[in-house]
Amino acid sequence: MSSPSFNRPRLSVLQIINMSVGFFGIQFGFALQNGFASKILTTFGANVEHLSLFWLAAPLTGMIIQPIIGHYSDITWTRLGRRRPFFLTGAIIASTALIFMPNADILVHVLPPLYVGAGILMIMDASFNVAMEPFRALVADLLPSDQRTLGFAIQTCLIGLGAVIGSTLPYILTKVFGVTNVAATAGVVAPNIVTAFYIGSFIFIAAIVWTVITTKEYPGEHTTDQLAKEGIGQIFRDFVAMPKTMKQLGVVQFFSWFALFSMWVFTNSAVAGHIYKIAPENMVDSNPTYGDASDWVGVIFGVYNGVSALCALFLPAIAFRLGRKLTHAISLTIGGVSLISIYFITNPTLLVIPMIGVGVAWASILAMPYAILAGAIPPHKMGIYMGLFNFFITLPQIINGFVGGLIVKHMYNGQPILSIVMAGVFFIIAAACVRFVDDRDDTLTTA
Numbered sequence: 001m002s003s004p005s006f007n008r009p010r011l012s013v014l015q016i017i018n019m020s021v022g023f024f025g026i027q028f029g030f031a032l033q034n035g036f037a038s039k040i041l042t043t044f045g046a047n048v049e050h051l052s053l054f055w056l057a058a059p060l061t062g063m064i065i066q067p068i069i070g071h072y073s074d075i076t077w078t079r080l081g082r083r084r085p086f087f088l089t090g091a092i093i094a095s096t097a098l099i100f101m102p103n104a105d106i107l108v109h110v111l112p113p114l115y116v117g118a119g120i121l122m123i124m125d126a127s128f129n130v131a132m133e134p135f136r137a138l139v140a141d142l143l144p145s146d147q148r149t150l151g152f153a154i155q156t157c158l159i160g161l162g163a164v165i166g167s168t169l170p171y172i173l174t175k176v177f178g179v180t181n182v183a184a185t186a187g188v189v190a191p192n193i194v195t196a197f198y199i200g201s202f203i204f205i206a207a208i209v210w211t212v213i214t215t216k217e218y219p220g221e222h223t224t225d226q227l228a229k230e231g232i233g234q235i236f237r238d239f240v241a242m243p244k245t246m247k248q249l250g251v252v253q254f255f256s257w258f259a260l261f262s263m264w265v266f267t268n269s270a271v272a273g274h275i276y277k278i279a280p281e282n283m284v285d286s287n288p289t290y291g292d293a294s295d296w297v298g299v300i301f302g303v304y305n306g307v308s309a310l311c312a313l314f315l316p317a318i319a320f321r322l323g324r325k326l327t328h329a330i331s332l333t334i335g336g337v338s339l340i341s342i343y344f345i346t347n348p349t350l351l352v353i354p355m356i357g358v359g360v361a362w363a364s365i366l367a368m369p370y371a372i373l374a375g376a377i378p379p380h381k382m383g384i385y386m387g388l389f390n391f392f393i394t395l396p397q398i399i400n401g402f403v404g405g406l407i408v409k410h411m412y413n414g415q416p417i418l419s420i421v422m423a424g425v426f427f428i429i430a431a432a433c434v435r436f437v438d439d440r441d442d443t444l445t446t447a
Helices: 013-043 048-054 057-074 084-107 113-142 145-175 191-214 233-240 244-275 288-322 324-344 348-374 379-389 391-411 417-436
Strands: none
Touching (some): 013 191, 048 244, 048 391, 057 084, 057 379, 084 113, 113 348, 113 379, 145 191, 145 288, 145 348, 233 379, 244 288, 244 348, 244 379, 244 417, 324 348, 348 379, 391 417
16 A cells, blocks of 8 residues: 555645535534533533533543544544544534533433533534544645645634634524524523524534545555554553654643633633623523623634634745744734733723734644644654644643633632633743744745
8 A cells, every 4th residue: 555655646725625624514513612612501500610620521532532533543444544434423423412512401301401511512522523633634644745834724714714603603693593692591501502503513514524525535554454553552652752843832732722721711701791791690591691792702703713714824825934933923922912902801892803813823723833743743643643732732721621710719709801811821921932843844834
């Protein structure tokens, strides 16, 4: 069999887009989770200071699943290829979980809806990870070095588009189609959120199927008969032997994703309390003002994702001129200053401005570290190392999950807005750490 590590043909822009359409669906689902899972869990009875604990399900499952999926997708070959069987399986499970998440209150009558919802969140995020990890490896598998920045940029663009629609969908359903954002009774998720999750389920599976149908993979150097030789233990050996560049990027990722976790978990409560002046006990779906605040959070999340989609189109040219490291450092700094500025905003409409800066940072976070990393990884280990790289994304989220709520409760006197400020500071620290990263092929950034 030929190896994907040699003679990769250059692909057309259309082929790269087809390859990445699945990520549009994945991020559509992620946008719904990131924008509204906290609201759903709050509706089912979670306290604000406990939200980060419930969100631990996401990084914990990602830390375990992504390296395993990466390892086995490296050494597996089927009729569907190496990566496609894994993200198709993940899509089927994720689409089902998206349907169940806002309906946790009616699924069972034995456990409280809060715990059912948290369990579905874990299943949903685990399946997202099964679908997502092979996509990162797929770009590195199929593209030569000088097209990787373009490949990850297009992937980021489609991620942004999916997230824009997913984040703003509840708002659109209410303002355009008249679907109410007020639940009939307390403890029930608002109809616009439920409908958005149904639509997200369909989009998720349809996008994945598109990539499966339109993208051809190359057989790898390893085959299924080597599974006995390279078991789970190989994951730990590869972790110990990870490239130096990967370790350096890990520090940057730690601070970046600690910040992102704070933003995703606490923005809804921060905006509702700090800007809309809603008391914690009134943050329920039967409160129309809280419904407006939550919908607006979805809109501003859509703004940062939309900006990231646009920025992704320019990233290859900017990285070619400035280098990938400087591009990433500047982007993170812009995002950090933007998050800090939210503290000084009192008009909800003005939140659009800092979210533009957050979008710049998000575009770079989704593209630059992976473009840098791909040049430092042995080609036949692309899947496992892309999976292991997720460790530096999940670890900071896990730490934040345990301490984030305690920090808000005891250090910030129950003010989630200060967690958003902290996130901005961490973005700036991440930017400072970028200078210590070695980029082995930083000049190969054009298409």
